[in-house]
Every structure is written in structure tokens, then in C-alpha cells.
Amino acid sequence: MDHKNSQSASYAAAGVDITAGYRAVELMKKHIARTKNEGCLDDVGGFGGCFGLPVAGMEEPVLVSGTDGVGTKLRIAQLLDKHDTIGIDCVAMCVNDVICCGARPLFFLDYIACGRNVPERIAEIVGGVAEGCVQSGSALIGGETAEHPGMMPVDDYDLAGFSVGIVDKKKIIDNTRMRAGDVVIALASTGVHSNGFSLVRKVFDVEHNENLKEPVEALGGKSVLETLLTPTRIYVKSILALLEQVDVKGISHITGGGFYENVPRSIPDGLCARIQKSSVRVLPIFKLIAETGNIPERDMFNTFNMGVGMSVVVPAEQVQTALDILNGHGETAYVIGEIVENEEKVILA
Incomplete structure (x- = not known):
């Protein structure tokens, strides 16, 4: 998508640089590409992530979802200025819950709130999310990054995610x-x-x-x-x-x-x-x-x-x-x- 006409000096003066968001998306696409699996139907950047359910051979497919964040472990990443693994934690906290039901994780979405959007740092974070998705066999089909100037320090961020898995009803852990x-x-x-x-x-x-x-x-x-x-x-x-x-x-x-x-x-x-x-x-x-x-x-x-x-x-x-x-x-x-x-x-x- 061409974003060259999308910019707002007034919004930037309020602390939100929308062009940084576009740059972050471009930087993270290489990470997201690693996670694609058989259910992926479109590229990142639309209003919703589309996924085709693999239900062949299942009598009663059941979707199992899980959502979580990383908590204050984020502070350790910030103190070390190392942001490329914290996304693995975010995925893990969700998919490790989903598998407890016997469900295979299918796809994942992340949410990053930050004081200031630094595209390179956002891409590092998403790189970790992508690695977690690869480890769990999940597709990273979408996400959201939001700048919160005045509510968060400029170098602060929070990270949360959402996983959906599938299991045949008769195979749910009983x-x-x-x-x-x-x-x-x-x-x-x-x-x-x-x-x-x-x-x-x-x-x-x-x-x-x-x-x-x-x-x-x-x-x-x-x-x-x-x-x-x-x-x-x-x-x-x-x-x-x-x-x-x-x-x-x-x-x-x-x-x-x-x-x-x-x-x-x-x-x-x-x-x-x-x-x-x-x-x-x-x-x-x-x-x-x-x-x-x-x-x-x-x-x-x-x-x-x-x-x-x-x-x-x-x-x-x-x-x-x-x-x-x-x-x-x-x-x-x-x-x-x-x-x-x-x-x-x-x-x-």
C-alpha cells in the first residue's frame, strides 16, 4: 500500500507519528512471512486477519482460544535494551494454555502499546512473536501497534496476544x-x-x-x-x-x-x-x-x-x-x- 500521502503534522505534534507505524509494518513483514501456514488467506495490513479452518477428518471441530501478556518481565527487556525474545514469551503464554485442552494452535494476533513508535524496536518485538509462532506452528495473521503519548513514557511499551486453536470435540482432554x-x-x-x-x-x-x-x-x-x-x-x-x-x-x-x-x-x-x-x-x-x-x-x-x-x-x-x-x-x-x-x-x- 502506498502511504506517501498519509501524514499529519498536527497528529505528530500531539505525539503520534503515523508514518512510523507504516515503517514498522514494512520492517515486520519479513518476520510474519516465516509464520505462514496452510490456513493463511491474505497478507498483513487489512482490517482483519483471514484464516481457513483445517477441519478435514474432524467430526465436531471446536475452537479453543487463549489470551495473555508478558507482565512485568517487559521491564527486564527494557533494562537490557533487548527486545527480540520477549515476543516468544507472549506467544508461549497463550499457546501453552491452548494446548492444555489438546488443541493445535492455528493463528496468533499481537497488540503492542508504546509511548513512542520506534519502527526498528517494534520490528524486533514482532520478530520474537514470529519466532514463537514458528515454534508453535501458528500463523501470525495480524496485530496492532498503538502510540500512547502522555500515558506511557516514550521508551515504554506493553505487549499482549491472542491465540486460536482447534481440536475435535472427542479429543478434548477429559x-x-x-x-x-x-x-x-x-x-x-x-x-x-x-x-x-x-x-x-x-x-x-x-x-x-x-x-x-x-x-x-x-x-x-x-x-x-x-x-x-x-x-x-x-x-x-x-x-x-x-x-x-x-x-x-x-x-x-x-x-x-x-x-x-x-x-x-x-x-x-x-x-x-x-x-x-x-x-x-x-x-x-x-x-x-x-x-x-x-x-x-x-x-x-x-x-x-x-x-x-x-x-x-x-x-x-x-x-x-x-x-x-x-x-x-x-x-x-x-x-x-x-x-x-x-x-x-x-x-x-
């Missing part, structure tokens, strides 16, 4: 089939992912502590800020592979609220996930957070993923098959507990 004796498998996280950052920022005093950019031996030589910015792992493709061969009875995405809030969401009444804390492979960053902030263990497990980004419940006789599939698809998967009869929903012992 936890009513869960039984005592089923086994809980952990899929390792890559770090803090995108939750608990208000506490993280308080513990490390990120606005004033320059030491956070220095290498830390316990973190593998990375700095605290680098470690915190590690993108959220996307589990979509490995879970889809698992669903093809294993009778998965429940999936939990471990986000804000940690184990105590998220594991129970996939457990039916009358049953409980009994987790062996000694089996959880706690990542070094969580140990550092707990020590630095003097945070009780229960609060840690009730705020962070502690090294477990997702948990799945499978029949005992299919545990080895599940582990082989997940580890074969690049996950670090291992047993952390079992399902027992109890009204507590989750017990960490």
Missing part, C-alpha cells in the same frame, strides 16, 4: 477419566518464564542494582538479568506428538500461582496430585531468588514454576512411552508424582 495410580510427569521449564516478575524485581531491586548485569557462576556464567530474560518454553509440538500415542488425562501449564494454583486445574474432584518435592529439579535461578529474598519454600512453589513449565498426567503403564516421546522431542521430562484419592487436589510432600 480429566474425568483420571484415576488413582495415574502418574504425573514434569516438563522442564527454561527459567522463570513470564510469571512472578513483580516479586523478582522487588527481590533483586532491578531498577538500582547494577551488579545484575555481571556474570554469576551459579547461573552458568550468565548475569541475573540475562537469565531472567530467557524466553518461555513452548511445549506445543511435543505435546501434540504425545497426544498421538498416549492417553493423556490432564495437562497443567505452570504459570502465576505456581504448583498450588495450576496443578489443581487439571485434577477432578476427589483426586489429588501428590508431588514429591525432592523429585522437582529446581533451577538455580529459583534458589537464588529464594536466598536473596528470604522467601519461604511454600511461597516459592505458590508463585513460580520452580523448573517445571508443564505437567501431564498419564496412565502408569504408559509412563515410559510418554517419557520417550517427550524427551525425543527435545523436552526434559521426568516423573514427579502420582494421582491419589484425596480432596486436597495437590499435595507437595
